[in-house]
Amino acid sequence: MQNFSASPQEMVVSLYRNRNLIGALIKREVIGRYRGSIMGILWSLLNPVFMLTVYTFVFSFVFKARWDGGSNSKAEFALVLFAGLMIFNIFSECVSRAPGLILSNVNYVKKVVFPLEILPWVAIGASLFHAFVSLMVWLVTYMAVYGVPHITVIFLPLIIIPLVFFIVGVSWALASLGVYLRDAGQFIGIVTTMLMFVSPIFYPVTALPEQYRKFLYMNPLTPAIEQIRDVLFWGKLPGFSLLAIYTLVSIIIACVGFACFQKTRKGFADVL
Template identity: 40%
Template sequence: MISGVQRKAELLWALSQREIAARFKGSYGGLSWYVIQNLLLLTLYSFVFGTLFKNRWGQGDHPSGNFTVALFIGLIVFNLFAECVTRAPTLILANANYVKKVVFPLDVLPVVTLITAVFNAFVAMLVLIAVSWYLDSPMHWQGLWIPVILLPLMVLILGVTWLLAALGTYIRDINQMVTLLISAFMFLSPLFYQITALPKAAQTWVMFNPLTLPMQESRAALMLGQSPDWAALGVYLLIALPVAALGYLFFQKMRGGFADVI
């Protein structure tokens, strides 16, 4: 799996560049639309949850950080996951020309999707830096660990994307199911709230959400200046690697019938 990705590095880079450029082709605003979208969503969520529902980031009357910044960090992690998983079931169907007309390494398509999502997350991080500066919310240098913190999640995303891309080609209902699950993941992860605000029993279940640890560790590093929990991230990576390998093997096993069902 790893050597296959390495051998196709040049192709991955070319396809990723084309994918990113295609999103803004013919648009006068270009990349600025992505920035505007992030800011609008952040403003909306901050108003609803921070003002109307009076959510605060901390305990009682002693907040430990800016709610808007904490929300933005959570959105970056969630969008990285949601963008890949949402596109996965229709990934092969949307690139049917590669299946029918060309001898093409289809397994690179999920990797391209992940690279594009990582690029979008990078742009969102730049917006986050600007928002933090505007809100006078301190950012700690431990935030530089965020790419490492998100690495296990990216490995997991890759495996899930391979799996859903294969399944979605054969079972079209997978796309509808994934849409519902993404909505559930949004509210069952500590995106709009701190996990400590939940009852003890609920905290245990939320910790099984694959987005919980990356969100908490990213916030702890950037907002509180804490070093990552290397033990927890190590366990996460040990789980993510087999998931990625199984997703890749399943994709390779099923790809032989893609042309017959498209």
């Protein structure tokens, strides 16, 4: 039986070696999602516009919500809210699909020699494409209301890169688990819904009593959500110390997730 390297070096080498295949599969994933629809890929633009409108109406008009230190502007609330949603949507889209990545690509397991470890990269690549479209919608809206965006927007990659490593690590672990435990998909659906409401997406961290805020920061999405709002809307520099720790932890999670996937993949064909 073939042995698969679980080293961090192999994780990086595999990504580089299969970069063209990953790019092709991401393109197919994005186009395939809208194949057969009348408006096609235009839906990737309309979806964030629609969600931005709905969330703004519900939370700023119905619930009269506002951000601490901010104004009562509906546009401000919408933009700050949507910045946090972009982070959560990247996470939710990838992690929700992760338990079924191998199950939905059985032909890659049984019929051909295929680098299964790239499937989470493909999923997150497609998710990043949609996040990029959402970011363009965000920037256009910001410029229409406030003018030129803050220069701190250049630090956005420093926030996204560790998030990508964190998500891909979790995806590897869940993709492996999903093969052996079919209930994983149902469980992850519950967890992602819970994380949506225990993340500071619809409310600021300061909305919680101070003694409970430390629990909110245990949420792995909280640092990314807070940092993206700082660099995009508030014009603040990111917390470089926090980002350094977040990056280190994310890389460790990626290495552990990759190792779990590689150690268990030899049994995929038998189970499927």
